[in-house]
Amino acid sequence: MPTTVVQTTGATPDAGQTQPRTPSKRDVLFVFIGLMVTMLMSSLSQTVLSTAMPTIVGDLGGVDRMTWVVTGYALAMTVMMPVYGRISDLFGRKPLLLIAIMLFMCGSTVGALAGSMDFLVSARVIQGLGGGGLMILSQSAIADVVPARERGKYMGVMGAVFAVSSVAGPLIGGWLTSGPGWRWAFWMNLPLGVLALAAVACFLHLPKPSKENQSHIDYFGMALIVAITLIIVLTCTNTSKLNTLNWVEVAAALVVLIALFVSVELKVKEPVMPMMLFSNSNFDVATIGALLIGVAMFGVLSYLPTYIQMTTGVTATQAGLLMVPMMASVLITSIISGNLVSKTGKYKAYPIVGTIIMALGLALTSTLKADSPVWMLCIYTMVFGLGLGLGQQILMLIVQDAFPAAIVGTATASFNYFKQVGATIGSAIVGSVFTSRLTGFVRDNLAAAMAHVAAAGAGTAGGRGMAAMKGATVLSPSDLTPRAVNALPGMLRTPIVDAYNSALLPIFLWMVPFMVAAVIVFFFVRQKELSTSIEH
Incomplete structure (x- = not known):
């Protein structure tokens, strides 16, 4: 293990500053x-x-x-x-x-x-x-x-x-x-x-x-970043309530506030959030890559548990258990990659390889069908987890090692801030697209099922089935909770579950380009020799 030494930077500490200790x-x-x-x-x-x-x-x-x-x-x-x-x-x-x-x-x-x-x-x-x-x-x-x-x-x-x-x-x-x-x-x-x-x-x-x-x-900069964050988060959580004019107003407000924020931070x-952070290429690369991954990763993870409940008919707790393979794979690769970086001092390859594996996991998951076996779901999400654990925490190490101790907290916070913004945007994108697609697929699938029932015969059972389906066509996406759907009779549940699968899983594949863009960005990470001392 390398020797741990405490270093100080800058002038000799004043009377109000204590000396660091190892x-x-x-x-x-x-x-x-x-x-x-x-x-x-x-x-x-x-x-x-x-x-x-x-x-x-x-x-x-x-x-x-x-x-x-x-x-x-x-x-x-x-x-x-x-x-x-x-x-x-x-x-x-x-x-x-x-x-x-x-x-x-x-x-x-x-x-x-x-x-x-x-x-x-x-x-x-x-x-x-x-x-x-x-x-x-x-x-x-x-x-x-x-x-x-x-x-x-x-x-x-x-x-x-x-x-x-x-x-x-x-x-x-x-x-x-x-x-x-x-x-x-x-x-x-x-x-x-x-x-x-x-x-x-x-x-x-x-x-x-x-x-x-x-x-x-x-204080002014803090107030501005609070305002910017409020607009981003509230907009992303209320996308369905905004019309074109609202979007123009939101975009205009963000442009003005961001321009004002940059002007204040420069003075x-x-x-x-010092603008000098963005003059460091490793910070820029890690932050852009983390934001792109955040869009894809959190957009997917936000809806995966509900998808599992909907397609398998299990409870929320059981759905969580089905995510244990992914959790275990994250645990394993996160610890292994961290130890390898400490041993070798090399870190550039891990975000690249990890993001490629995550993209593969997303692509595989997007191929699942409503009747796919549970073991296949577990394996595909486990592949995603292997990539997630391999590179994500290494990005934080890259950011922290790019700056002196005096601004490590600021750099860490700024990196996490953009990552969280990416997560918020990703959840909003997936949620908005999924909801609009689900409405159409439910309508089309139920219409096809109604036609099938009508063609099969107009007996008493057929009449009840037609009545139930007509009632189901007026359901909104918010009504389609796992508990409600799993309580439906088979003639209703099957087309709705198929609609859920068709509406959501292709979006997972659409998230892959974000991962590809992150991989390209990570190739620009500059490998530096990691410090073997603690700097104060």
Whole structure:
């Protein structure tokens, strides 16, 4: 293992700045455990309520605000990413991470005690305000205690934790809902939060940053990036409600706000997202590639569990179990690739090969039929997972190694911000196209089935079948939940499931060009020698 040395950059620390100390192996281990727990809490909270929502709506009402339980968390988390990154570079990672953990625990407590949907949405927003910090600061803090050459194996494990918890979220949510109750999806965060607080407070020892630039906080830039993010997220989650004029207005507002944001960031002393980040080719390449992959990856993963339920007739929990092969493949390749990077110091090939394998997995998945065997679905999604685990966390290592320690938090946050924006756009694209296609396929398939029933004969059974099908033709896509579809008689269920398959799976193939574009971009990554020291 390379020798770990602490380096300082810049002038001699002033009286208000503590000297850095070399972290012991014990400190690194306990800090890493705490950071994994924070990553676990943040990623679990993105998916754990998905299987609990029907029960929650039954308990609290407010079905019209149900989508905000998910959107509120995602919006708050995305908005806070660049803010946490920059503030942590100015004021230090440790205090911000402790605040983020406590904020997340506060939101969890409010959610567990929520007596109405409005309170639950408020709790999710509070969770998101803390969750953005958990996601960013856990990744940034690794760079503070582990040199780049050794960081690969730690990033690999963190990537595995993120992937496993994201897939396991629906499983845990389903188990809690059918067992102790959905409120435990919030209560469980409190002991995890206490563990993370203890690990960070006791074992994360970092030098205090210089106070020289702490008075130059970019409030205007933060406000602008919040406004830009609000427009992007709200637009992407309400695409079906926008007409052509609305789209023109949204585009015009974004152009004006982005131009103003760039102008502000070029002028202020401590910008929330320094434009100099974009002068680094490795940052540009990794960020563009991650955004492209985010569009494809999250667009697919958002609908895959529902697709499994719809075509196989299994419950949400069972659908989560069918995603275990993909989860296992992510876990394996994420850890292997991280360790190989730490051993060899070479990283360029992993995002390229990983993205190619992901594209292959998407292409294979797009060939599935409604009656395809379950084992085939598991194998194809496992191929996708192999690629996902191989390269995704390596991109974070590439970004962090491209900049000095003074702006690692900012670089990490900016990278994750664009990745999250890509995920939001991808989910919106797939959702919008899928919904419009599903309506047409359901109408056409039911019309064909009605013609078949009519041709078969006009007996009593045929008359009942015709009446049922005429009623089904007025169903909207929002009515076609897995539970509702699986409760239908075979003459109705089969054409609807076929329509679902025909509407969704070709879109997976349409996501492959995004992966191909990312592969081309990753060829421009510049291989650098990874540092064997910790820089402060």
